[in-house]
Structure formats: C-alpha cells, structure tokens
Amino acid sequence: MNMKVQSAPGLAVVSPLHLEDEDFLVIARLVREDFGLNLPLSKKDMVISRLGRRVRDLGLPDFASYVQRLSGRGKAEELRFLRSNLTTNVTRFFREDHHFTLMRDIAFPGFIAQARAGGRIRLWSAGCSAGQEPYSLALTLLDLAPDAPDLDILILATDIDPVILNTAARGSYPQSEMLAIPPPMRAHLDACDPPSPTEFTMNRAARALVRFAELNLVADWPMQGPMDVIFCRNVVIYFDADIQSTLWCRFSQSLDIGGYLVIGHSERLIGPANACFERIGNNVYRKVADLAAAEMTAL
Ligand SMILES: C[S@@+](CC[C@H](N)C(=O)[O-])C[C@H]1O[C@@H](n2cnc3c(N)ncnc32)[C@H](O)[C@@H]1O
Known part of the structure; x- marks a missing residue:
C-alpha cells in the first residue's frame, strides 16, 4: 500500500511501498532468466528502493500490480528498465591497472606485430559500463602503436544497459x-x-578503436570470428555459479588459442573452461586448448 505520512506541516513524506516475498521472487526469477542477475531475498530492500519510484511513476498502487505488468503487455519495456536499474555500473579508468600493464608488456606487442603484418586483432570488453574499460585498452594500445587506428584492430565494447551505453558513446568524462x-x-x-570546464573527451584515434553495442551476455552473441582478448571483469560476480560456468565456456570458445581472458579481482574461473586456460597473472588467463566436444554440445 502506498501511504503518505505527514512529517511536518506542509511536508508529505512518501513511505516505501511494501513488497511481498512472493512478488519479489517473481521479479528475481524474471531478471535471472533475462540477464543472469542473481537476486537473493536479502536484496529485497535494494529492489524496493530502486523500483519503488518506477511503480509510482507508472501510476500503479503497489508492487503486486507491477508484477502483473511484468507478465503482461508492459513486459518488454519493464525488462529494459530493470536491465538499467538493477545492474551495477561502477567502473573507472585503468581499474586493476596490473591488467593493462600485463597487456602492454606481454599480449599487445605480438598482436600489434600481427596487425602490422596484415592480421586482424579483436578485443572485447564484455560488460563495458560507461566505457572507461575499453578506452583504457585503447589508450594502452595507442601508447604502444600510434598507428593502431590504421590497422585492423578493433575493441568491441558491449553492455546490456542502453542508458550507460549512451554515456559510453559520448566518450566524455x-x-x-x-x-x-x-x-x-x-x-x-x-x-x-x-569547451567544458568540467569534462574531457577521448580523441579521434581512441574513438576509432572502440565500437559500442548493446549485448546481453546470457543471450545469443551475434559476433563472428575469434577474439584475441576478452575483458569480462566485475560482471559475472552478480550471476550464480551455473551461469558463470557457462559464460566462461562460451568465452573460451570465442577466443583463439593463445588469446587472453581477463576477469575481475573477486571472480574465479570455474567449471569445464578451467581446462582450456593457463593462468599467467592475477585473474589473467591464456587459452591453451579448446573445450572438450562433450562440453561444447552442453552449451
Ligand atoms: C560493475 S560494471 C563493470 C564494468 C567494467 N567491466 C569494470 O570492471 O570496471 C558491470 C557491468 O555489467 C553489465 N551487465 C550486467 N549484466 C549483464 C548482462 N547480462 N549482459 C551484458 N552486460 C551486463 C552492467 O550493465 C554493468 O555496466
């Protein structure tokens, strides 16, 4: 029930909407199926605070009505809202900078040499948020190879959240x-x-290396061709173990032998994909083998 409480003369404070456990569980099941988010019951207050305003803005009396909307004609629109509002977008330039140092010292020199010899090099920032991660990769590449934009090198930067991708595409921080x-x-x-006194922006060379696109990691991936580097950091931490394990397998299949998978500091490579990688640094792995055929058919 949506109640207004008089707190002081002339000031109305809106009390939080009540969310029944069974309605919470419907929302939790839907977001897990749609974009992998694991929402234990302990996150109920977070859901109330992030979605309560939405329920009111839609003119709905309570969460029960919102849950009805989720199974009716408003489902697609609400899923887009949930993808933006229940995900966590925290990021920064050169987060865990040792990953970029390792790329600069170990991975990139060989890839740049391949590209200069006419090869194709593809990097993927999966769950790129507002773009600081793919642009940190672009700046690291440009530092080694100012000619990178003239070579066949691209950084694909994807996220499920269309709102944060707009910020990323602006490239101003x-x-x-x-x-x-x-x-x-x-x-x-x-x-x-x-000119802005408060913001800077990426230059033309850095922008030329990065392509942003909306992509749900737990749905089909339209990309063709193998990747050389995949950064998927601080994304799967919000997924449960089954989905994590499947994603590591799918990433391993997307990488060329010798390609790199870089994951977040609190994430672990679990499941069959472990057999495909050797660990070469803190949460940095190099692909040494394809998945066993039996594991591939299970994907
Ligand atoms: C905490 S940010 C991590 C950003 C960056 N990788 C980093 O480490 O700084 C997590 C990002 O993953 C995205 N995300 C969450 N679930 C996703 C999914 N199923 N598919 C694609 N992106 C997803 C969120 O929208 C968010 O921008």
Whole structure:
C-alpha cells in the first residue's frame, strides 16, 4: 500500500511501498532468466528502493500490480528498465591497472606485430559500463602503436544497459577521472567541443578503436570470428555459479588459442573452461586448448 505520512506541516513524506516475498521472487526469477542477475531475498530492500519510484511513476498502487505488468503487455519495456536499474555500473579508468600493464608488456606487442603484418586483432570488453574499460585498452594500445587506428584492430565494447551505453558513446568524462589515466596517455585526450570546464573527451584515434553495442551476455552473441582478448571483469560476480560456468565456456570458445581472458579481482574461473586456460597473472588467463566436444554440445 502506498501511504503518505505527514512529517511536518506542509511536508508529505512518501513511505516505501511494501513488497511481498512472493512478488519479489517473481521479479528475481524474471531478471535471472533475462540477464543472469542473481537476486537473493536479502536484496529485497535494494529492489524496493530502486523500483519503488518506477511503480509510482507508472501510476500503479503497489508492487503486486507491477508484477502483473511484468507478465503482461508492459513486459518488454519493464525488462529494459530493470536491465538499467538493477545492474551495477561502477567502473573507472585503468581499474586493476596490473591488467593493462600485463597487456602492454606481454599480449599487445605480438598482436600489434600481427596487425602490422596484415592480421586482424579483436578485443572485447564484455560488460563495458560507461566505457572507461575499453578506452583504457585503447589508450594502452595507442601508447604502444600510434598507428593502431590504421590497422585492423578493433575493441568491441558491449553492455546490456542502453542508458550507460549512451554515456559510453559520448566518450566524455568528469575531469576528476583524468587522474587515473597515466600522464603519457593523456596525449590521447581532448577538450570537449563545445569547451567544458568540467569534462574531457577521448580523441579521434581512441574513438576509432572502440565500437559500442548493446549485448546481453546470457543471450545469443551475434559476433563472428575469434577474439584475441576478452575483458569480462566485475560482471559475472552478480550471476550464480551455473551461469558463470557457462559464460566462461562460451568465452573460451570465442577466443583463439593463445588469446587472453581477463576477469575481475573477486571472480574465479570455474567449471569445464578451467581446462582450456593457463593462468599467467592475477585473474589473467591464456587459452591453451579448446573445450572438450562433450562440453561444447552442453552449451
Ligand atoms: C560493475 S560494471 C563493470 C564494468 C567494467 N567491466 C569494470 O570492471 O570496471 C558491470 C557491468 O555489467 C553489465 N551487465 C550486467 N549484466 C549483464 C548482462 N547480462 N549482459 C551484458 N552486460 C551486463 C552492467 O550493465 C554493468 O555496466
């Protein structure tokens, strides 16, 4: 029930909507099926605070009516809302900077040499949020190879959240975020146009290396061709173990032998994909073998 409580003369405070456990479980099942999010009952208050306003904005009296909407004509629109509002977009430039150091020192020199010899190199930032991760990859590449935009090198940057992808595609960030970018790489940053005292932007070369696209990791992937590097960091931590294990297998199948999988500091490679990789750094793996045929048919 949506109750208004008088807190002081002239001031009405809206009390939180009540969410029955059974309605919470319907929402939890739907988001798990649609985009993999694992929502234990302990997250009920978080769901109330993130969705309560939506329920009111839709003019609905309570969460029970919202759950009805989720199984009716409003389902597609609500799923888009849930994908944006129940996911966590925290990110920053050069997060876990040792991953970029390892790319610069071990992985990228060989890939750049291949590209200069006419080869095709593909990197994938899966769950790229507002773009700081793929742009950190782009800046690392440009630091080693200013000619990278003229080569067949691309960083595919995907996320399920269309709202955060708009921010990513703008490529402009608050000045305070520049501190995380190593000074020599700031040569690839530009002033905004029109000028902004509070923001900087990525230059043309960095933008040329990155392509953003909406993609749900737990649905089909339209991309063709093998990847050389996959960064999927701080994304699967919100999924349960079955979905994580399946995703690691799918990533292993998307990588060329010798390709790299980089995962977040609190994530673990679990399941059959373990047999495909050797560990070469903190949460950095190199593919050494394909999945066994039996595991592939199970995907
Ligand atoms: C915490 S951010 C991580 C950003 C970046 N990888 C990093 O480590 O800084 C997690 C991102 O994963 C995205 N995400 C969550 N579920 C997803 C799914 N099923 N498919 C694609 N992206 C998803 C979220 O929208 C969010 O932007």
